[in-house]
Amino acid sequence: MSEQKLYPVKANIADNCLLNDQQYLDMYQESITQPDQFWGKHGSELLDWIQPYTKVKNTSYDPGHVSIKWFEDGLLNVSANCIDRHLQERGDEVAIIWEGDNPEEDSKLTYNELYQQVCKFSNALKQQGVKKGEVVCLYMPMVPEAAVAMLACTRIGAVHSIVFGGFSPEALAGRIIDSNSKYVITADEGVRGGRGVPLKANVDQALENPDCEFVKSVVVLKRTGGEVNWNANRDVWWHDITENQAADCPPEPMNAEDPLFILYTSGSTGKPKGVLHTTGGYLLYATMTFRYVFDYHPGDIYWCTADVGWITGHSYLVYGPLANGATTILFEGVPNYPTSARMSEVCDKHQVTILYTAPTAIRALMAQGDAAVQGTSRSSLRIMGSVGEPINPEAWEWYYRTIGDERCPIVDTWWQTETGGILITPLPGATALKPGSATRPFFGVQPALVDNEGNVLEGAAEGNLIIKDSWPGQMRTVYGDHERFEQTYFSTFPGTYTTGDGARRDEDGYFWITGRVDDVLNVSGHRMGTAEIESALVAHPKISEAAVVGVPHEIKGQGIYAYITLNAGEEASAELHKEVKAWVRKEIGPIATPDILHWAEALPKTRSGKIMRRILRKIATNETDSLGDTSTLADPSVVDKLIEEKSNAA
Ligand code: WT7
Numbered sequence: 001m002s003e004q005k006l007y008p009v010k011a012n013i014a015d016n017c018l019l020n021d022q023q024y025l026d027m028y029q030e031s032i033t034q035p036d037q038f039w040g041k042h043g044s045e046l047l048d049w050i051q052p053y054t055k056v057k058n059t060s061y062d063p064g065h066v067s068i069k070w071f072e073d074g075l076l077n078v079s080a081n082c083i084d085r086h087l088q089e090r091g092d093e094v095a096i097i098w099e100g101d102n103p104e105e106d107s108k109l110t111y112n113e114l115y116q117q118v119c120k121f122s123n124a125l126k127q128q129g130v131k132k133g134e135v136v137c138l139y140m141p142m143v144p145e146a147a148v149a150m151l152a153c154t155r156i157g158a159v160h161s162i163v164f165g166g167f168s169p170e171a172l173a174g175r176i177i178d179s180n181s182k183y184v185i186t187a188d189e190g191v192r193g194g195r196g197v198p199l200k201a202n203v204d205q206a207l208e209n210p211d212c213e214f215v216k217s218v219v220v221l222k223r224t225g226g227e228v229n230w231n232a233n234r235d236v237w238w239h240d241i242t243e244n245q246a247a248d249c250p251p252e253p254m255n256a257e258d259p260l261f262i263l264y265t266s267g268s269t270g271k272p273k274g275v276l277h278t279t280g281g282y283l284l285y286a287t288m289t290f291r292y293v294f295d296y297h298p299g300d301i302y303w304c305t306a307d308v309g310w311i312t313g314h315s316y317l318v319y320g321p322l323a324n325g326a327t328t329i330l331f332e333g334v335p336n337y338p339t340s341a342r343m344s345e346v347c348d349k350h351q352v353t354i355l356y357t358a359p360t361a362i363r364a365l366m367a368q369g370d371a372a373v374q375g376t377s378r379s380s381l382r383i384m385g386s387v388g389e390p391i392n393p394e395a396w397e398w399y400y401r402t403i404g405d406e407r408c409p410i411v412d413t414w415w416q417t418e419t420g421g422i423l424i425t426p427l428p429g430a431t432a433l434k435p436g437s438a439t440r441p442f443f444g445v446q447p448a449l450v451d452n453e454g455n456v457l458e459g460a461a462e463g464n465l466i467i468k469d470s471w472p473g474q475m476r477t478v479y480g481d482h483e484r485f486e487q488t489y490f491s492t493f494p495g496t497y498t499t500g501d502g503a504r505r506d507e508d509g510y511f512w513i514t515g516r517v518d519d520v521l522n523v524s525g526h527r528m529g530t531a532e533i534e535s536a537l538v539a540h541p542k543i544s545e546a547a548v549v550g551v552p553h554e555i556k557g558q559g560i561y562a563y564i565t566l567n568a569g570e571e572a573s574a575e576l577h578k579e580v581k582a583w584v585r586k587e588i589g590p591i592a593t594p595d596i597l598h599w600a601e602a603l604p605k606t607r608s609g610k611i612m613r614r615i616l617r618k619i620a621t622n623e624t625d626s627l628g629d630t631s632t633l634a635d636p637s638v639v640d641k642l643i644e645e646k647s648n649a650a
Contacts, residue, residue, distance in 0.1 A: 017429025018295050024430040024440075031443035039284070039444065039472055043071055046287050047323070048085050050253045051075035053280070059470035063494045066486045069257055070281035070472045077251035078154035078260060078283055079118055082322035084251065086111050090298075094327045097301070097350055098144050101191040101333035103342070106349075109144050111325070114151075116247040117144075121152040121238075123245035128217050128236070130183055132157035132252055135262065137181035138308075139163045139172060139199055141190030142332040145221050145238065146308045147318050149185050154260065154279075157252035161262040161274070164309025165190050165197055167589040169205035177211045179262050179274055179479060185238075187221040188228045193337040200228040207234075256280025262479045263311055265417040266529035267488060268500070268519040274479030275311075275417050282315075282420045283323060285473025289421040289442060290320030293411055294354045294383055295428040301380070303329040303346065304356040310526075311417040312387055315473075316356060320421070335361045340368040344376035344403065355403075356385035356413075359395055360524040363555045366398045373402055383428050385411045388525030389557045390513050396435035414438035414513050416499065417527070418489070420473030423447070424511050437510045444471040449505055454493045462504040464517055466496040519613070521550040523558050526591045530613075533594070536587035537562060540580060542570045547603055548594070549617045559595035561620040561649075563603060563642075572599035577650070596620075598649035601641055607634045619643060 019027070031038040036056040044052065053074030060067050083095075091112040098107045109117070130136060136158050140146040142165075153160040161179040163172050176184065184207075190197035200220055207215055220228065221238040254260075260279045264272040290296060302321055306312035308330075321328035329350055335343040335357065343365065347355060365372035384404050386396070391412055400410055410433060414424040423445045424438040431439050441447050449463035450456055457463045474497070478485040492498045502514040516522065519530040530548040537546035545565040553559035564580065566572065577597055585593050598620075604612045618627050619642050630636050 016297065018292055019427055019430045021430045024427055027443055028441070032446060035444060035469075039070070042288055043074075043280070043284050043472075046291070047076060047081055047280070047284055049074050049076045053256060057470070061470070061490055061495050061497065063490065064486070066482075066490050068470050068474055068476050070470075071256035071284075074256040074280055075253040076256065076280055076283070077254055078279060078319065079122075079151040080155075080251040081283060081287075082151060082154075082319060083111060083115050083118060086325040087115060090325055091115075093325075095322060096144050096147060097327060097329045099329060099331045099333070099346055099350070101194065101337065103338065103345070107144070114148070117148045118151045118155060119247050119249040120242050120245040121148050122155040122249040124219075124238075124241040125152055125158065125183070126156055126249075127241065127245070128183060128219070130156065130158050133159065133259070134183070135159045135161050135179045135181045136183045136185060137161050137163060137172075137176050137179065139165060139184060139186045139203060140221070140308065141165055141187050141192075141197065141199065141223055142307060142330055143187070143221070143223060144330060145187075147322075147330065150261075150308070150314075150318055151322075155249060155251050157254055157258065159259045159261055161264070162309050162314070163264070164307060164589075165199060166309070166591055168586055169202045170586065171588050172202060173206040173209040173212055174271065175264050175274075176206060176215065177209070178264075178271070180214070182214055182216045183219070184215060184217075185219045185221070187223040189224040189226045191224060191332060193334045196224065196226060204229055204231070254279045257476070261314065263314065263417055265311075266520060266527050266532055268529055269531050270484075270529075272529070272532065273481075273484065273488070275475045276477050276479045277420050277473075278476050281472030281474070283319060285421040285471060286315040286320040287323040289425075289473075290316060290326075291324055292427055293413060293422050293425050293442070294356070294385065296324055296326060296354070298325070300353045301327050301329065301351055302354040302356070303331070303350070303352045304385075305331060305335060305343070305358070305361060306356070306387075311420070312356075315421050336364060336368070340365055340371045341374045341376060344373045344378055347378050347381060348376050351380040353380055354383045354385070355381055356387065358388040358525040359386055359391040360389070360556055362386070362391070362395045362399045362403075363557075366395055366402075367555065370402070378403060378405065381408050383411065384408045385413055387413045387415070389522045390515055391436060393435040400435070409433060410435075412436070412438045414501075414511070418475045419471075420475065423467070423471070424513070434510060437506070437512045439510045441511075442471075447503075447511060448496070449503060450493055450496075460505060460507045462514070463502065464493070465499045465501045465503040465511075465513070466493050467499065468496050470497075521548075521558050521560060523550075523553075523560060523591060524556040528560075528588075528592055532588065533560065533562065533584065533592050536584050536592065537564060537580070539587060540583050542566055542576065543580070544568075545603055547611050547613065547616055549613060549620050551596070551620045553595065560592070561596045561598065562594040563598045563600045563616055565600050565602060596649050598642075598645060600645055602635070602638045604630070604638045604642065605634050606632050609634075615639060616642075619646060
């Protein structure tokens with residue numbers, strides 16, 4: 001089987017890898033059998049503490065008493081670890097390379113400059129009234145100031161809650177309200193793929209929601225100089241509040257378990273959850289995974305294409321790289337603008353050595369063939385990563401051969417917003433690769449497979465992926481709703497962390513992630529709950545019911561297929577088709593726009609009124625000869641009707 005082929009791992013990184021296979025196995029063993037010793041040692045080696053910890057792991061997955069604490073009596077500051085401690089040795093080295101959407105725009109920020117900017121902005125935030133422990137919402141474009149704002153929050157002990165700039169005003173308002181963010185930081189406009197994104201206008205619209213009245217101030221960065229509306233009681237310019245501030249600001253000593261940030265993510269039910277990460281364990285885990293997964297060496301130029309609005313942007317664009325004193329590239333644009341060679345061109349321009357991107361970007365470039373590498377050498381690359389969704393072996397091979405010229409090991413990193421950092425991944429120099437497999441667990445991570453009844457499956461098997469014990473980067477709670485945290489992650493298979501993913505383990509013990517086993521979609525690496533899209537759809541005045549399922553999509557991985565029943569008297573039309581798509585964009589954002597609308601007369605329901613999604617999935621993917629048992633339906637004739645209607649779905 002070609003997918004089982006083992007790839008050489010040391011082709012280009014010969015002798016100076018951080019780890020070999022035996023070292024990985026030894027360290028892994030220690031991390032599992034003696035977690036206190038293992039993490040205690042690495043915690044003090046990799047981070048600077050204001051007050052050292054005396055306790056390391058104190059965690060419980062016991063039903064009803066889930067509690068996760070790491071380094072609980074230690075004090076540290078994240079921005080001091082990401083900036084201050086590097087100044088003496090590498091103050092003049094570049095911390096952030098900014099590459100604009102326009103290929104002619106770029107800039108560099110040294111660690112010294114980053115220090116000054118962060119201190120000034122920290123002082124500005126304090127002057128705005130931001131207090132330790134308060135939540136600050138960031139709705140920012142991909143500019144260095146996004147990282148500056150994050151780090152400034154951590155410096156003064158404020159908790160950031162970043163909302164991806166592609167989310168709609170409605171979605172933004174929901175997150176501001178749930179997290180109780182009295183402060184919002186944004187920009188006049190963002191720029192992506194040659195087009196403007198009206199960030200400030202979106203904030204204005206979000207804050208029209210009467211439940212957002214508690215918002216005290218909106219800090220606006222001038223990115224494009226585009227025109228914006230101004231509310232003098234509330235809005236301040238970034239440059240106005242920052243320019244006269246002192247260029248130093250003492251880092252606030254934070255307890256390891258103090259909240260660091262909230263990040264919203266979708267689940268199978270209800271509204272998006274505010275995933276809460278804390279200070280010490282998260283930072284150690286981001287720092288250590290960055291170092292070993294990307295085999296980081298001083299001098300590397302590291303480029304992660306993720307947006308700061310996602311967890312990858314938190315852990316592997318900002319915190320992991322900067323805590324290691326690395327040079328990280330922050331890219332404002334998209335991998336295929338102005339042409340599909342852009343990603344390769346940026347690699348050459350900045351001599352990128354480590355590239356971390358997503359399967360959806362790889363597939364989109366692969367569809368353009370050689371145009372994606374035209375006129376570029378990419379010879380600086382030595383390691384390439386993939387994240388966000390399963391990478392199909394075909395895309396893996398293309399990435400390996402065409403982008404990496406068969407020189408660079410690929411690290412297919414499996415993790416989640418909830419896990420804070422990478423849990424299952426190859427390590428360059430240590431792990432033989434199999435295209436499509438995330439391979440083996442990182443230190444301290446104990447994955448297992450269980451069947452639907454919770455029986456542990458041994459050896460080569462396929463089942464639900466669970467994690468048996470805690471690791472330092474794990475989320476601590478759902479913001480404001482600890483019960484939901486326990487319910488979502490610790491009740492299905494009590495005593496373990498439920499990932500929501502399915503996986504297969506092969507005879508070599510390698511893991512192959514098969515995708516979500518719950519009602520969560522992964523569209524272009526963006527995670528969305530079917531329930532969330534459905535509730536946006538039924539909020540439309542003409543829609544009576546909706547059911548959403550995922551269907552395979554060539555580039556996006558999954559596409560969104562929406563079954564819609566209209567209110568009595570309403571007619572499906574081309575106009576309504578457009579209107580409904582625009583509606584979802586408005587309610588959630590462009591990433592949630594359905595790919596296909598299926599006007600249904602009725603949905604298949606059990607006698608107790610439960611929608612049978614299994615049947616809807618089969619119909620959407622044309623697997624109508626394997627519909628399974630339909631006899632429990634209240635009205636089995638609905639199925640034939642749906643199959644008939646399918647020809648009009650578009
Ligand atoms: C879900 C988490 C991890 C940061 C970006 C996404 C899927 C993620 C992989 C991978 C197969 C993957 C899983 C996971 N996923 N990485 N390498 N192979 N699947 O974070 O939005 O929290 O989504 O993304 O289904 O549960 P997220």
